[in-house]
Amino acid sequence: MSVHQSAIRWQRAPHESDPGTYSRNHRVTLNGGQQVDVSASVEFKGDPGCADxxxxxxxxxxxxxxxxxxxxxxxxxxxxxxxxxxxxxxxxxxxxxxxxxxxxxxxxxxxxxxxxxxxxxxxxxxxxxxxxxxxxxxxxxxxxxxxxx
Missing domain, CATH: 3.30.300.20 (K homology (KH) domain)
Structure with a gap:
């Protein structure tokens, strides 16, 4: 057996192109310390510069x-x-x-x-x-x- 962990961190911020909603951008930190910028997919108001x-x-x-x-x-x-x-x-x-x-x-x-x-x-x-x-x-x-x- 092995255990796999990550940490998900999101903080409210305005959406870059839709002021009526919030940013979906967040950061995932893997248990090796690697960080990945993540968002929703573009179809769901996500940031195309981030992984989804x-x-x-x-x-x-x-x-x-x-x-x-x-x-x-x-x-x-x-x-x-x-x-x-x-x-x-x-x-x-x-x-x-x-x-x-x-x-x-x-x-x-x-x-x-x-x-x-x-x-x-x-x-x-x-x-x-x-x-x-x-x-x-x-x-x-x-x-x-x-x-x-």
């Missing part, structure tokens, strides 16, 4: 998948030279007429180096293993799909 919770969620899913993929590839003797992804999350209405991230699409592009390069079936198996083991993916209800070449 939905971006952080999709980034967490993609990062978790990548870390498991890298570990599996390394364990199987493959050298990954680069891994890139441009994940997309879809915030949509759910059956209860609320909003939720219903699906996340990962599109990893991986470059292997060395003499031992996996074939497409081995790559698919590594993605399946990463998908199955990703802690973040296992913690959410959104459908996560992986589109890879």
């Amino acid at each position: 919770p939905e971006q952080m969620l999709v980034s967490a899913v993609s990062s978790c998948h990548m870390l498991f993929f890298l570990a599996i590839a390394d364990f199987q003797g493959y050298r990954v030279d680069s891994y890139e992804d441009d994940p997309v999350a879809y915030l949509e209405r759910n059956a209860a007429k609320g909003m939720e991230v219903t699906r996340i699409e990962l599109s990893p592009r991986i470059t292997f180096g060395g003499d031992n390069v996996p074939d497409p079936k081995a790559i698919s198996r590594m993605h399946a293993g990463a998908h199955r083991n990703c802690f973040i993916r296992n913690s959410i209800t959104a459908e996560v799909t992986i589109h890879h070449l």
